[in-house]
Amino acid sequence: MHGCTNSSPTLNSPCRDAIxxxxxxxxxxxxxxxxxxxxxEKKMPGRDRASDSPTPASxxxxxxxxxxxxxxxxxRITGPCGDTxxxxxxxxxxxxxxATFTTDxxxxxxxxxxxxxxxxxxxxxxxxxxxxxxxxxxxAGSIPSDSEHCALLAVLTLRKAIQQYHETQPxxxxxxxxxxxxxxxxxxxxxxxxxxxxxxxxxxxxxxxETPEEPSPQTGIRHKIVVLSGKGGVGKSTVATNLALTLAMxxxxxGLLDVDIHGPSIPTMLGLQKERVMQHGNKLVPVDLGxxxxxxxxFLLGHPDDPIIWRGPxxxxxxxxxxxxxEWGELDFLxxxxxxxxxxxxxxxxQLLDHPDGAIIVTTPQGVAxxxxxxxxxxxxxxxxxxxxxxxxxxxxxxxxxxxxxxIFPTGAGGRIAHxxxxxxxxxxxxxxxxxxxxxxxxxxxxRFPNSRTAKAFAQIAEPILRRATPAPPVSMEG
Numbered sequence: 001m002h003g004c005t006n007s008s009p010t011l012n013s014p015c016r017d018a019i020x021x022x023x024x025x026x027x028x029x030x031x032x033x034x035x036x037x038x039x040x041e042k043k044m045p046g047r048d049r050a051s052d053s054p055t056p057a058s059x060x061x062x063x064x065x066x067x068x069x070x071x072x073x074x075x076r077i078t079g080p081c082g083d084t085x086x087x088x089x090x091x092x093x094x095x096x097x098x099a100t101f102t103t104d105x106x107x108x109x110x111x112x113x114x115x116x117x118x119x120x121x122x123x124x125x126x127x128x129x130x131x132x133x134x135x136x137x138x139x140a141g142s143i144p145s146d147s148e149h150c151a152l153l154a155v156l157t158l159r160k161a162i163q164q165y166h167e168t169q170p171x172x173x174x175x176x177x178x179x180x181x182x183x184x185x186x187x188x189x190x191x192x193x194x195x196x197x198x199x200x201x202x203x204x205x206x207x208x209x210e211t212p213e214e215p216s217p218q219t220g221i222r223h224k225i226v227v228l229s230g231k232g233g234v235g236k237s238t239v240a241t242n243l244a245l246t247l248a249m250x251x252x253x254x255g256l257l258d259v260d261i262h263g264p265s266i267p268t269m270l271g272l273q274k275e276r277v278m279q280h281g282n283k284l285v286p287v288d289l290g291x292x293x294x295x296x297x298x299f300l301l302g303h304p305d306d307p308i309i310w311r312g313p314x315x316x317x318x319x320x321x322x323x324x325x326x327e328w329g330e331l332d333f334l335x336x337x338x339x340x341x342x343x344x345x346x347x348x349x350x351q352l353l354d355h356p357d358g359a360i361i362v363t364t365p366q367g368v369a370x371x372x373x374x375x376x377x378x379x380x381x382x383x384x385x386x387x388x389x390x391x392x393x394x395x396x397x398x399x400x401x402x403x404x405x406x407x408i409f410p411t412g413a414g415g416r417i418a419h420x421x422x423x424x425x426x427x428x429x430x431x432x433x434x435x436x437x438x439x440x441x442x443x444x445x446x447x448r449f450p451n452s453r454t455a456k457a458f459a460q461i462a463e464p465i466l467r468r469a470t471p472a473p474p475v476s477m478e479g
Contacts, residue, residue: 062114064121068100073165079153080317083109087117087154087161089125096120096128101157108147109154115140116154120162129162131155134302145309216354217324221255221331223468224356225388226349228380230372232340234364235393237265238439239429239461240337242446243360246455246462248291249447252332252469255286257322258296259349260339261308261315267298271442275299283327295326316348323352332469340372342379350383357468358386360426360461363413364394370413377421389426390418391461397431398453405430405453427461429454 068074068088076086083105090098099117103109115136120128136151137143143151218224227240237260244256258266267273270289277299278285286293297308297318310318328334336353338346350356359380363373373390380387392414396405408431418425432454438445446455 062101062110064100064114064117065110066100066102068098071098071100073161073168075157075160075164077153077157077160079149080313081105081149081153081311082313083150083153085109085113085153085157087113087157089120089161089165091125091165094124096123096125099128099158101154105150105153106147108143109150111140112136112143112150112154113157116151116158120158125162125165129159131158132302134306145307146311149310149314218328218354220329221334223332223465224334224336224353225465226336226338226346226353226356226359226385227362228338228346228359228376229340229362230342230374230376230379231363231369234340234362234369234373235429236340236362237269237337238435238445239360239362239391239393240335241266241269241439241444242455242458243462243465244292244333244335245444245446246458247333247335247465248289249450250462250466251291252466253291253293253330255293255295255328255331255334257334257336258294258298259319259322259336259345261297261310261318261345263339264296264298265439266294266296266337268442269439270294270444272296272299273304273442280327282325284321284325285327293328293331295322312344315344316352319345319348320352323349333465342375346376346379347383350380350385356385358388360388361390361417361423362393363390363417365392365407365409365411365413367410367413370417373413373417374421377417377423387421387423389424389461389464390414391426392428394431395428400433424464426464427457429457429461 068090071088071090073091074086074088076084078084083103085101085103085105087099087101089096099120101113101117103113116131119131119135119139133148133151133155136154137148140151227236227243229236237258241256244254248254256266258264260266267275272287272294275287277287277295284295286295287299298304301308336349338349350359359376361373361376361380363369377387377390394409395411395414397408398405414428415425417423430453432445432452434449434452435445435454438448445452446458449455
């Protein structure tokens with residue numbers, strides 16, 4: 001842990017103790033850091049719930065709570081959980097002189113807001129902007145896992161306030177200390193998730209056109225395809241990654257969006273574990289691999305082993321930001337890799353995509369997978385999302401010695417699903433040991449072994465997808 005100096009945005013143990021255990025200070029010592037004070041006749045803002053009052057400290061109000069007179073920057077964000085946080089800053093001579101906050105949220109929201117404001121005070125704006133949710137959680141201490149999103153809300157509000165300060169400064173402000181490169185979530189404000197629509201038709205008619213007041217952020221994305229499965233472990237990420245690369249190798253511009261919030265594997269499969277998201281203006285910039293652009297929650301984690309412990313509304317909020325606040329640019333295809341099941345993430349992405357082309361359903365040959373995957377097909381029908389076809393993964397084992405194909409699993413699940421629901425069977429992908437090796441090493445299989453049976457299977461699957469990007473030849477009018 002860094003020391004509490006003007007060159008670091010973190011607090012040492014004495015300062016941390018001061019945050020949560022300091023006694024009220026007399027007026028003559030008000031210039032020192034005092035972060036919590038006991039109100040005389042004032043009830044703490046926020047929800048009065050027993051679960052929000054784990055200790056007597058929850059009945060205290062932070063000393064840095066409330067609007068800041070004479071501030072030259074402030075920002076307010078309402079998170080997907082419904083909590084609103086606002087932060088005020090007074091910046092003078094390149095240093096955050098004072099920082100205060102307010103929130104209508106729970107005790108943990110107040111604790112995180114107070115900690116973020118305290119960490120920003122006394123350092124350069126660029127250093128305050130480098131504060132991460134992990135820093136806030138570490139300094140605040142004892143934040144339950146289901147309330148860790150409060151730290152994210154506090155950091156995003158702080159960064160938005162700093163951004164607002166920079167926007168109001170002259171074009172050539174006095175030089176300040178260089179800022180450390182921030183590799184975490186950028187200051188993009190949360191928005192309220194849209195309300196789900198009720199749709200029950202089994203058919204897939206053209207969705208009703210909308211007339212938004214301003215162009216949709218997805219306008220530059222010509223085709224949008226979601227990769228789904230009701231069963232985990234069937235190879236959705238493998239299919240999504242290699243399909244995206246197959247399209248990119250055909251000269252198309254492709255985006256790959258990983259919305260598996262709790263288990264993002266796309267960064268590992270592409271060897272991008274150390275990559276971090278950068279910012280351009282108010283937009284997040286995806287990791288650029290030339291013809292392929294990639295975005296994943298994995299790029300926003302402080303450490304690859306950090307878990308994401310979020311509830312549904314928070315997950316929907318971040319998925320919405322991945323669609324609207326990422327600088328995708330002009331894309332021929334956006335391939336979306338979803339987690340298994342028919343829960344929050346698949347539902348959110350299907351509702352938030354503007355006019356998606358449809359879904360590719362992934363299964364394995366076993367009957368235990370088939371029963372769950374059928375639910376995904378019905379899920380698409382209920383949302384009026386076209387099913388582009390079914391992919392049967394792990395369909396036969398390719399012996400690395402003799403090259404023969406052996407059916408080590410029961411066969412035919414993909415074909416039965418396609419037949420029963422009257423959708424195309426796009427193809428069957430065999431089991432090749434090097435597929436797993438390539439994914440672990442971060443070298444996509446279709447690029448590493450373009451002449452293998454598996455690569456040819458992906459090329460076959462991509463053929464009907466490619467036809468969507470290729471205009472039909474003109475019909476000859478000659479007799």
